[in-house]
Amino acid sequence: MQALEKLRDRLAELSDLGSIEMLLQWDQLVMMPAGGAGARAQQLGALARMTHERSTAAELGEWLDELEGAPLDDIDGDIVRVARRDWERARRIPEELAVELARASTDGQESWQLARAADDFSAFLPALERNVELARERGRCLAEEGQSPYEALLGDYDYGLSTQDLRRVFGDLAQALPPLVTEATLASPRRSLEVPVAAQQAAVAGVLRRLGVDSESWRVDVSAHPFTTWIGTRDSRVTTRYNDGDVESLLSSLHEYGHALYERQVAPALERTNLAGGTSMSVHESQSKLWENHVARHPAFAEVLAAELAAGGFAVTAADLHATLVGVAPSVIRVSADPLTYPLHIILRFELELAMIEGALAVADLPEAWREGMARLLGVEVPSDALGCLQDVHWGGGSFGYFPSYALGCLIAAQLWETLEAELGARDDDLRQGEVGEIQRWLAERVHRHGRRLDTIPLVEQATGRALEIDPFLRYVAPLAGL
């Protein structure tokens, strides 16, 4: 079993390199002076080269060959299975293509930034065409038996998901949601609440403290875009941002908390193996959305949030606060969408990126298709490309197949929450007290502890006893439409 020891050592090293990379990125976004950008790019590049070299090494394949017939316990069996998958995928991309992808990603983001600032899609078109072409090529390299290039790309974020699953689920949602939106716009109109930043800061600190965020093993900082980093099981770092006159910080801090808690509760036995960490983008997003949609937006938890805002010097009733957190209004911007319309923004992106990769939509026709889709799905008119198809960085950076996880996260969160309440009882009494221990434990048992041992679909089935469904999400948003 020398091969097993060598494999585990290599995976531990790769896990350390991954943590180091996360620290470099966290520091860049939260602490680094702007002048450090050039050196940081060099450092990240050196790290990426070393990681690539060590994760695609031929010797790794030899260890795996040796181990695949051997008698292994459950965890080691999964380690070998997932290592084989990762190794094969990493080696399927020719060196030349990898280099070109990296360059195109950097160029594409730069070009996107300029085009968005100038509201000029034509300035982005060449870079986007190149990104689509390279992503298609990459998908071809990655594709397994019977897979389309797009489906192969999905595997970067959600291994095992099929394009057909997505077409079905998103197709059903695209039918079911728009009528609800119309009703919700009347029943739960969006409203604003002018909460001073100082009160938001006090409330965020107070709420996170109730959820177990202490200074012993957490950091809470401010960054331009909220995100979560895990440098170690007991070194979790979330960020948020504060704007005068909205309450986004309350939602986003619970959202990021959900990501962090997932990583913290992976079984200790998986630490520093390739099975540590969240299993997929959509399950990760389900964890953030569970805390954002089902806890932060819960009417009972609004009492806790209102109390913490009061302690920060801002008076609001729980009912008014809750109404603000769940108000619905179709709009053109994804990142500020309400919980009901949010998935529709994603469905549009899924339709369009799939069509571009499959060649059914010419990249030059994207702005037109975007306007048509926004009118069809959300009933809104897109005033400009900057507020339309240029609003997100993903395609500029070469990420195709990433968007679906945002909507899947909403669906999986709702399905998990229904199962949780069916098993533990309604959470109202606990949430009114800010008591979330049972929720944390249930999530640890059903979702978190497995790490990467279960892929998205098997995990959902194991945790909820059912296939992935849209009904729990529809039941979650029904009250917003007054149903």
Add this chain to the structure above:
Amino acid sequence: MQALEKLRDRLAELSDLGSIEMLLQWDQLVMMPAGGAGARAQQLGALARMTHERSTAAELGEWLDELEGAPLDDIDGDIVRVARRDWERARRIPEELAVELARASTDGQESWQLARAADDFSAFLPALERNVELARERGRCLAEEGQSPYEALLGDYDYGLSTQDLRRVFGDLAQALPPLVTEATLASPRRSLEVPVAAQQAAVAGVLRRLGVDSESWRVDVSAHPFTTWIGTRDSRVTTRYNDGDVESLLSSLHEYGHALYERQVAPALERTNLAGGTSMSVHESQSKLWENHVARHPAFAEVLAAELAAGGFAVTAADLHATLVGVAPSVIRVSADPLTYPLHIILRFELELAMIEGALAVADLPEAWREGMARLLGVEVPSDALGCLQDVHWGGGSFGYFPSYALGCLIAAQLWETLEAELGARDDDLRQGEVGEIQRWLAERVHRHGRRLDTIPLVEQATGRALEIDPFLRYVAPLAGL
């Protein structure tokens, strides 16, 4: 010249790895929640293994063999020369010894911490004996023709320095300083100044701003022990600490600034080569001491410091502030020693570590020798081992040959300052205005830009036109003794 390209690529990678390691250490001391310590140790371990593997690789030796006959320009010639030296030194330590040294260092620091807390030297004795023995063994491995083990160890910090040089310089100082101390204790008695922390913070920020510390390419943070980190030429990070009732922060922030400025002003052509960065511990320390002793403690600059304290709400005359910054009182603790007695603390440590490595002093006899030395050199009685030979971490961590650089830094700083003033004229008028541009440029030209191209002794000779001397330092401290 393919070998040159390969060598430069490898050195650039090692430089990136070095910067990454510095970031991990900075984060650990300034930002990391305590719970992250375990994971951080793993990350640093992985990085150290990778650095060791890549810096001792056989292929590196082959490239050097190929290049050593080849026609190279000045910089490339120095790159090859220094790379050969580093590679040889790194490879002279057998793997087994390296592992044992690392383990002994960790154990030694732990044992030292416990022993100091309990004021019990006997609890530290076994670990210290092991550290001395291993360091001697390491020195034997590193020794070049005619070198003693101790001299070889010096090369870790100050390549090219001889034990004989140190004996001469420190012997002369040990004669010259004690009489001055007696006089200075009367002429410039130490006094305290109760400056509130808020005023210190305002003053530190204000002074550093005058020296060019902006948020574009610097960070200034607080840590338990002040230190400096350079993550990139335009990403310098200094820390300081604030205690109510002293003015250490004013001195320490200029001290750390001096370290940072050195790294920032290395010639751009050396970036990401093995020649980037300060050439030795003693030259580095000379740069921090120059700003601490010759700028922060300059009577004219006291006007700037007093003005910044006034802006922070604390009134003090420049004369009183200056008197506080240069007051002399022999004491038992090195890190809080005044500028006159400081080198005597170092001389004692040099004598003792040399004697231990050479076997002339049994480790068990260290406490006694310490007391004797403190009485002889500083005229003070050591009340306990905790405040005596257990006060510093260095030997516990296995560092022998490190201490001398602290005193050499004081000497080199004084010698550089005299040369600078002889060439540019007295700095009084400029310093009274907080104007340091000419000082920065002179240091860049004479010291900083060379990076590692010149070792300590040649650098001092090149910068000042003279060998290393003690007289400039004696002239610097003479006024404190009323001379």
